[in-house]
Amino acid sequence: MDLRLEPRTDLYSALEPYDTGMLPLDDIHTMYWEVSGNALGIPVLFLHGGPGGGCSAEHRRFFDPAVYRIVLFDQRGAGCSTPLGETVANTLSHLIADIELLRDYLGVDRWLIFGGSWGSTLGLAYGQQHPERVRGFVLRGIFLGRQSEIDWFLHGLRHVFPEAWRKFVDMLPPAERADPLRGYCVRLFDPDPRVHLPFARAWSEYEGSCSTLMPNPELVRHFSDEAIGLARLEAHYFMHRCFLAPDQLLSDLYRVRHLPASIIQARYDMVCPIASADALARAWPSARYIVVPDAGHSVWEPPVRATVVREMELFKTRLALR
Numbered sequence: 001m002d003l004r005l006e007p008r009t010d011l012y013s014a015l016e017p018y019d020t021g022m023l024p025l026d027d028i029h030t031m032y033w034e035v036s037g038n039a040l041g042i043p044v045l046f047l048h049g050g051p052g053g054g055c056s057a058e059h060r061r062f063f064d065p066a067v068y069r070i071v072l073f074d075q076r077g078a079g080c081s082t083p084l085g086e087t088v089a090n091t092l093s094h095l096i097a098d099i100e101l102l103r104d105y106l107g108v109d110r111w112l113i114f115g116g117s118w119g120s121t122l123g124l125a126y127g128q129q130h131p132e133r134v135r136g137f138v139l140r141g142i143f144l145g146r147q148s149e150i151d152w153f154l155h156g157l158r159h160v161f162p163e164a165w166r167k168f169v170d171m172l173p174p175a176e177r178a179d180p181l182r183g184y185c186v187r188l189f190d191p192d193p194r195v196h197l198p199f200a201r202a203w204s205e206y207e208g209s210c211s212t213l214m215p216n217p218e219l220v221r222h223f224s225d226e227a228i229g230l231a232r233l234e235a236h237y238f239m240h241r242c243f244l245a246p247d248q249l250l251s252d253l254y255r256v257r258h259l260p261a262s263i264i265q266a267r268y269d270m271v272c273p274i275a276s277a278d279a280l281a282r283a284w285p286s287a288r289y290i291v292v293p294d295a296g297h298s299v300w301e302p303p304v305r306a307t308v309v310r311e312m313e314l315f316k317t318r319l320a321l322r
Contacts, residue, residue: 010306011061017072023105025076025098028089032080033073033102037065042135042319043111044312045099046072047119047126049141052233054079058300062114062308067316071111073102075122078229085232087189092243096126103133112315116140116299116308117272121242121249127259128252135319136260137287138311140304141269141297142277144249145242149276153207154181154238160270161210168206171199185235196228203231210270213296253283260318261287262311266295266304288314 017034024030037060044063048055055072063070074081076090076098099122103111112135115123120139127134143149158165169177176183187199207230208223209215223230237243245251261284265277274291281289290311295301299308 010302010309011058012063012065012309013061014057015060015065017060022082023102025094025101026089028083028086029076030082031073031076031098031102033071033106035069035071035106036060037063037068037070039069041067041069042316043069043071043106043108045103045111045113046070047113047115047122048072048075048078049117049119050078050230050233051075051095051118051122051237052078052085052229052231053118054081054229062305063312064316068112068312069108071102071106071108073098077233085228087232087236090233090236091240092122092125092237095122096129099126100130100133109133110135112136112138112319114138114312117143117297118237121145121244124249124253124256125244128249128255131255131259134256134259136315137256138262138264138308138315139280140264140299140308141272142263142265142280143272144247144276144280145244146247146276147241149272150181150238150241152273153271157210157270164206164209168202171202181235181238184231185239188232188235196232200227200231203227203235207234207271211297212301213266213268213294216298219298219300250279250283253280257284257286260315262315263287263289264292264304264307264311265290266292266297266301268295269297271297 015036017036020034022030046059054074060070075095077086110133113123121143169180172183188196190196204223204227208219263281265274292303292307295303
């Protein structure tokens with residue numbers, strides 16, 4: 001089967017999963033998963049962003065379906081997993097355990113981890129806890145879950161996107177604008193959709209508006225469409241400092257430093273600024289560090305998605321040699 005990259009999109013042709021399911025996790029949560037590509041190929045696990053962002057059919061297209069066994073799933077509370085936006089029994093430890101449950105369910109021994117934005121956080125945390133189950137990493141738009149990164153999202157972005165930030169905080173009464181996370185949490189978890197829906201959309205549109213180098217209304221609409229899961233889970237994880245100790249992912253890097261890795265970071269990523277990728281690359285000198293010079297945070301910006309596909313192509317050879 002000769003599947004080639006489409007020259008105008010930099011992505012592989014659209015494909016459908018050959019296996020899907022809903023995996024019960026506990027008395028509350030059920031997880032959507034799917035597998036596409038080569039059933040006998042190199043297993044690759046796609047970790048979506050957010051938290052709460054969910055997967056899409058387009059995410060399958062980063063991977064050569066003749067070579068990779070492509071596994072996508074929606075994390076607790078996200079996408080097609082149920083219940084949407086649920087934060088009870090939803091911590092980083094739960095997500096790591098869910099990945100192990102899925103790996104065992106699918107009969108995967110070791111897999112390549114691909115994670116972007118929050119997916120890079122989860123990928124590193126999972127790999128550091130289960131290094132024997134990982135063949136390597138492709139990490140993009142690095143977020144290390146540190147308080148400084150959370151503070152940047154909530155406050156620092158006003159220095160680059162003052163209009164978007166002002167629209168975000170102006171949803172709150174003036175007395176609450178100094179602590180938008182707390183103010184948003186009160187509204188996002190209000191049971192009345194007349195209260196929580198406008199705030200979920202405002203949170204999600206704020207992130208979407210800051211995610212590209214040039215304005216992209218279509219991307220902002222996409223963020224708005226997945227507002228409940230994205231806004232509630234991001235706020236929940238931010239309130240709990242992503243369930244990480246200070247600098248945990250850098251401190252525990254010794255557990256995975258022997259594995260092959262690529263770190264992809266756009267120079268003008270304002271949602272996850274390049275300082276975190278730089279810190280990770282300096283702590284992991286054997287990793288390939290690629291700075292995309294002309295893009296922002298979104299993986300859908302052409303220079304970023306082209307770089308992602310190129311790194312996945314290189315990993316076909318890197319893994320074959322191991």
